[in-house]
Amino acid sequence: MLSYDAFLVRLTELNARIAAACAASGRAADAVKLLAVTKTHPADAAVFAARGGLAAVGENRVQEAAAKRPLAAADGAAGLRWELIGHLQSNKARLAAETFDRIQSVDTEKLVRHLDRAAGELGRPLAALLQVNAGRDPAKFGCELEDAPRLLEVALAAPHLRIEGLMTIAPLGATPEETAEHARRTFATLRELRDTLASRFGVALPELSMGMSGDLELAVAAGSTCVRVGTALYGAR
Numbered sequence: 233m234l235s236y237d238a239f240l241v242r243l244t245e246l247n248a249r250i251a252a253a254c255a256a257s258g259r260a261a262d263a264v265k266l267l268a269v270t271k272t273h274p275a276d277a278a279v280f281a282a283r284g285g286l287a288a289v290g291e292n293r294v295q296e297a298a299a300k301r302p303l304a305a306a307d308g309a310a311g312l313r314w315e316l317i318g319h320l321q322s323n324k325a326r327l328a329a330e331t332f333d334r335i336q337s338v339d340t341e342k343l344v345r346h347l348d349r350a351a352g353e354l355g356r357p358l359a360a361l362l363q364v365n366a367g368r369d370p371a372k373f374g375c376e377l378e379d380a381p382r383l384l385e386v387a388l389a390a391p392h393l394r395i396e397g398l399m400t401i402a403p404l405g406a407t408p409e410e411t412a413e414h415a416r417r418t419f420a421t422l423r424e425l426r427d428t429l430a431s432r433f434g435v436a437l438p439e440l441s442m443g444m445s446g447d448l449e450l451a452v453a454a455g456s457t458c459v460r461v462g463t464a465l466y467g468a469r
């Protein structure tokens with residue numbers, strides 16, 4: 233793990249990158265939120281995020297986050313929000329609903345049912361995003377584009393879930409140029425899907441979670457409201 237001072241330098245650089253990307257596409261500087269991705273790093277990474285003024289961290293494994301969250305909370309990060317950005321199996325829905333403030337990786341009707349039941353048992357609504365495989369990457373989770381309307385219909389009918397928007401991960405290409413082209417296309421597709429679904433179902437779906445360390449400028453240009461950044465903040469995993 234890097235030192236807090238080194239983290240602050242990286243955070244300052246990253247905030248400047250996000251601000252520049254917002255300015256370049258004529259968007260307000262506060263239109264894009266930063267989710268610090270702390271997966272594989274110790275609980276201190278989340279403590280750093282809180283000390284640095286960030287509101288939320290992202291983790292991709294339920295058990296890892298469940299172990300780290302109390303440690304970070306005891307070390308001054310009690311107000312931090314935790315979000316699941318990794319694949320979730322429905323048999324872990326209950327622990328996920330207990331551990332996270334928002335699940336970004338909802339991608340099946342079965343998972344909707346399990347999370348809704350868990351949130352109902354816990355007696356509090358659970359915020360969620362639908363993960364869509366907008367880049368049609370065979371190696372990625374997320375519902376297929378064609379299945380998104382049906383998944384949204386089911387999710388909107390779940391009384392204990394609050395569906396705030398969509399999430400995607402762009403597929404890598406063989407070259408930097410191809411990776412950028414995939415990212416551009418994937419992010420534009422998710423944005424169009426959101427616009428279509430919002431008007432068809434008469435809901436806002438304001439959150440578009442897209443963009444990571446390597447492609448956040450392209451995501452901001454396409455309308456991202458949440459970039460999920462690990463490497464640029466904490467170094468290589």
Ligand SMILES: *Cc1c(COP(=O)(O)O)cnc(C)c1O
Nearest residue numbers: 269292317444445460461462463
């Ligand atoms: C790990 C991860 C990130 C962060 O990726 P970096 O390239 O380290 O910024 C973002 N989103 C998801 C879903 C991830 O699993």
